[in-house]
Amino acid sequence: MPQASWSGLRLLLLTAPPDPVTEELVSASADAIILDCVGEPVPVAAVAAARPDLPIVVLADVDRARAEQMVTEGAETVLPRSGARIEDVLRAIRSAAPRPAPMAPTGERLARDSESLLARPMTDAPQLEAVGRLAGGVAHDYNNLLQVIGGNAEHLVANLAADSPLRGAADAIATAGRRATQLTQRLLAFGRQQRLVTTTSDLNAVVATAIPRLREQLGRHVRVETELGTGLPPVRVDRDQMVTVLTNLAINAYEAMPEGGTFTLTTDLCAISDDMRAHRPWLATGRFVRLQVADTGSGIEEQALPHLFEPFYTTKRAWRGGGLGLAAVYGVIKQSDGYIWVDSRVGEGTRITILFRPDSSDLAQAPDARVATPVTPPAIRLLVVEDDDGVRELLESMLEHHGFAVATAASAEDALAFEPHRDFDLLLTDVVLPGRSGPELARDLRTRAPDLPILFMSGHTGSVVGAGSDGEAEAFIQKPFTSAMLVARIREMLAGK
Known part of the structure; x- marks a missing residue:
């Protein structure tokens, strides 16, 4: 929970259930905890x-x-x-008796801080929280604009002669x-608001x-050297x-x-030991x-370690890649339910350690299946639903x-008005539409054509499309995308139809 400018307090907001006792709770820098309970059980004793x-x-x-x-x-x-008022909450916090601060060795605290900087509430730098909110709030419109700019620029480059004065x-x-x-992707990664397209992957x-x-x-x-372990279980990550x-890590290593020098990448299977948890108590038990x-x-000075994942942070002796690169790295790893820290x-x-949980889903037992069979497009009939005029016209021309x-x-209503008179091979629809949403449109069309492939698109970071009737995640492509990316995705879906 970000620090309010009028409170003067750093407040950590937890919601229960589920159990809020996580590494973020253990390592967060705060003055008090607000435990918002929407039902039982209420784990007060565990939080305390x-x-x-x-x-x-x-x-x-x-x-x-x-x-x-x-x-x-x-x-x-x-x-x-x-019925609680914020004044009542603040009064209770300020009247609380002082509690002893937990003691931890300096090295342990530095390691803890470097891993959990962005997991804790950004009370020490509220402007960073504002950046994250801004990134999510404008992403939809901004990505639509980028879609039009990038798509038309791609069209110009493809059709202008190499010696054209406009090339x-x-x-x-x-x-x-x-x-x-x-830049947009890095902002969204920093705020952990981007949509990850995760697949069962061999690291x-x-x-x-x-x-x-x-x-x-x-x-x-x-x-560049590699030491890759054998027989590793798959993990679920966004490969790209x-x-x-x-x-991004290589850029900082280069500087x-x-x-x-030498840049080494190592993979293996790691079991979290009691000794590791003694130094990093936020680690969960199990295999990773x-x-x-x-x-x-050249290495990094000790006092810089807790700040490495802050956007635009830089020092003379620490990595000089000041920008959003490392903040984006942190966001991607945490959004993938992983751990990352720096020694x-x-x-x-410098050594960066990243841990991922093995993927235990049924899909993890099967090898990757990538269909490369080309599909001849002239006979393919597409229904494109997009409320932004510029994006809709671009997609029509592009396809x-x-x-x-x-x-x-x-709109969904316009699509449903003429759909019964057409036999489409695939629906390409924006998630966020005026009136009925893209997923609502998809459900209606699926009642008429259960086997209709549906590809969702969105520039909105909070878009949720859920799962299809077979329980699999619906197909999705994030704006902005190139024509090659879109066509490849459509062909892949139709080849597997």
Whole structure:
């Protein structure tokens, strides 16, 4: 929970159920905990045990006996969830007796802070919280604008002669559009608001995919080495985002090794031991697939470690890649339910450790299935539903250029008005539409054509499309995308129809 400018307090808001006792709770920097209880069980005792140094104000609609029990379990007070005022909450916190702060060795606290900086409430830097909210709030409209800019720039580049006086301008627009897209993605990753397209993946294969890009990024003076474990269980990650994560780490390693050095990627299976938890108590028990990235660079000063994942943070001795790169890395890993931390000493290089839970789903038992069978597009009939006029016109032109037969609609109601008279091979629809949403449209069309492939698109970070009738996640493509990305996705879906 961000710090309110009028409160002067750093408040950590937890919701129960589910159980809110996580590594974020253990490591968060705060003045008090507000436990918002939407039902039973209310884990007051567990929260109090995890953070005995913080007063706990419980918001719950319970009877007097249950409220008194919560107080005996460690709550400072219990206020009615349906009628509590913020003034009552602040009064209870400020009147609470001081509690002893937990002691931890300096090294342990630095390691804890470096891992949990963005997991805790951003009370020490409310402007960072504002950046995250801004990124999510404008993403839909901004990505629609980028879709139009990038799509038309792509069309210009493809159709202008190489010696055209306008070719340079078209290339510059396309390049700027790509850079703006990357910036948006990093902002959303920092705020953990981007949509990850996760698949059951072999982490070694992901690393192998990234190696050519890493060698190009690091140059000939840095040697890239790999030590990849065998027989590792699969993990569930967004492969493209993981390649971006490794690229960002390589950029920072390069800047730490101006005279050259070695960049090493290691994978293995790691069991969390009691000794590891003693130094990093926020780690969950069990087995994890571990990825470690190390360099032989200049290392990082101890006081800089807790700040490495802050956007635009930089020091003379720490990595000089000030920007959103490392903040985006942190966001992707945490959004993938993973852990990340940094170990470094000045003059001894830097090692980044990333842990992922093994994927235990049924899909993890099957090898990746990627259909490469081409589909001949002239006979393919597409229904495109998009409320933004510019994006809709661009998509129609883009898809017709690739030989598809395209019908367009600006709303779900418009699509349903003429759909019975057409036999479409695929529906491409925006998630957020005026009136009925894209998922609602999809459900209606599925009652008439149960086997109709449906591809959702959105520039909105909070879009949720859920699962189809077979329980599988619905197909989705994030705006902005290129025509090649869209056509490849459509062909892949139709080939597997």
